[in-house]
Amino acid sequence: MASNRNLLVLPGDGIGPEVMNEVRKIIAWMGKKRAVGFDITEDLVGGAALDKHGVPLSDDAMKTALEADAVLFGSVGGPKWDTADFSKKPERGLLRLRKEMDLFANLRPAKVFDALVDASSLKPEIVKGLDIMIIRELTSGVYFGEPRGRHVNAAGEVEAFDTQRYTAPEIRRVCAVAFELARKRKNKVLSSEKANVMHTGVLWREEATKLHKEKYSDVKLEHMYADALAMQLLRAPKEFDVIVTDNLFGDILSDEASMLTGSLGLLPSASLGAPDATGRRKALYEPIHGSAPDIAGKGLANPIAQTLSYAMMLRYSFDLGKDADMVETAVENVLKAGYRTGDLLVGNTDGVKKVGTQEMGDAIVK
Numbered sequence: 001m002a003s004n005r006n007l008l009v010l011p012g013d014g015i016g017p018e019v020m021n022e023v024r025k026i027i028a029w030m031g032k033k034r035a036v037g038f039d040i041t042e043d044l045v046g047g048a049a050l051d052k053h054g055v056p057l058s059d060d061a062m063k064t065a066l067e068a069d070a071v072l073f074g075s076v077g078g079p080k081w082d083t084a085d086f087s088k089k090p091e092r093g094l095l096r097l098r099k100e101m102d103l104f105a106n107l108r109p110a111k112v113f114d115a116l117v118d119a120s121s122l123k124p125e126i127v128k129g130l131d132i133m134i135i136r137e138l139t140s141g142v143y144f145g146e147p148r149g150r151h152v153n154a155a156g157e158v159e160a161f162d163t164q165r166y167t168a169p170e171i172r173r174v175c176a177v178a179f180e181l182a183r184k185r186k187n188k189v190l191s192s193e194k195a196n197v198m199h200t201g202v203l204w205r206e207e208a209t210k211l212h213k214e215k216y217s218d219v220k221l222e223h224m225y226a227d228a229l230a231m232q233l234l235r236a237p238k239e240f241d242v243i244v245t246d247n248l249f250g251d252i253l254s255d256e257a258s259m260l261t262g263s264l265g266l267l268p269s270a271s272l273g274a275p276d277a278t279g280r281r282k283a284l285y286e287p288i289h290g291s292a293p294d295i296a297g298k299g300l301a302n303p304i305a306q307t308l309s310y311a312m313m314l315r316y317s318f319d320l321g322k323d324a325d326m327v328e329t330a331v332e333n334v335l336k337a338g339y340r341t342g343d344l345l346v347g348n349t350d351g352v353k354k355v356g357t358q359e360m361g362d363a364i365v366k
């Protein structure tokens with residue numbers, strides 16, 4: 001099948017290869033039944049790359065990633081590669097990909113599957129039907145701003161410092177991703193910062209407002225301080241649809257929102273770069289969970305987050321919305337039918353079918 005769909009698959013470590021295997025089954029099914037084909041290259045990342053090449057991502061794999069239309073990523077790390085040497089940390093492989101592909105917009109959906117609501121310990125009336133998309137700025141802000149470090153100050157005290165820094169273009173490009181996504185959803189964006197106490201917050205609010213006026217006035221734009229949003233996400237999460245915020249607040253708020261949905265094993269993410277001349281963005285898709293060393297190699301991992309990451313790839317990199325819907329519906333149906341991996345066995349477990357990684361993958365394909 002000739003295609004201009006070049007896909008780099010990086011399964012990584014721990015449960016990464018296990019859950020990626022289940023996605024391969026879906027890819028094979030789609031090739032056969034839907035004539036959706038990919039040119040797939042596979043490579044190593046994280047501990048697997050350290051073992052073979054001595055680095056967490058080889059230059060070759062980096063080059064392939066830059067040329068690919070999309071990267072499907074598993075997870076990296078594990079006790080085997082614990083080290084204080086920063087250059088030998090498996091996580092550096094992912095950081096290198098994000099940095100060199102300039103993946104500045106991190107899309108984190110928090111979606112609740114109805115089938116799980118009744119079994120959840122959360123208040124069902126609050127979360128049933130929840131479907132939020134948090135867009136976190138990923139390559140700037142306080143995690144990267146200079147100067148940063150520590151020293152002994154003039155008073156002889158040890159002092160540490162970080163710098164929250166944003167340029168207007170950095171704010172605009174991530175807000176543009178939010179506005180464009182909102183047009184495909186409920187046509188509203190909530191932009192969040194702390195303009196009451198931070199200069200970067202003031203600039204963020206100004207630039208979001210300006211861009212909105214210039215290009216996206218058809219979308220509803222609201223602003224909320226990040227601390228207020230942290231409260232509202234728990235009090236009335238269904239008020240929200242697309243939320244855009246900076247790196248630090250996005251890190252915290254997206255983890256908070258994910259916990260409204262019940263399990264780490266269910267949630268995908270996308271990280272997008274700037275559009276090129278043809279409108280295509282560099283992109284990497286990965287589950288939000290890590291390599292889960294405690295259950296790796298046991299066939300227990302839930303493959304749904306990896307599967308939904310693949311669905312996001314179909315939607316955002318290849319404009320295959322119908323096929324993405326199909327994958328997402330299959331996941332919903334499987335949950336409705338009572339299939340549960342261990343991480344989903346909370347609350348009422350009457351009538352559920354306890355399954356492992358492969359059975360869950362097979363059920364999704366079926």
Ligand code: ATP
Nearest residue numbers: 264265289290291292293294295300301302303343
């Ligand atoms: P990282 O530092 O890479 O983010 P982490 O320390 O936050 O990793 P995870 O690897 O995500 O942690 O695992 C956290 C817990 O959730 C572990 O107990 C793990 O077994 C469980 N878990 C994570 N992903 C899955 C999954 N897909 N299926 C089942 N359980 C999972």
Ligand code: MG
Nearest residue numbers: 288289290291
């Ligand atoms: Mg973590």
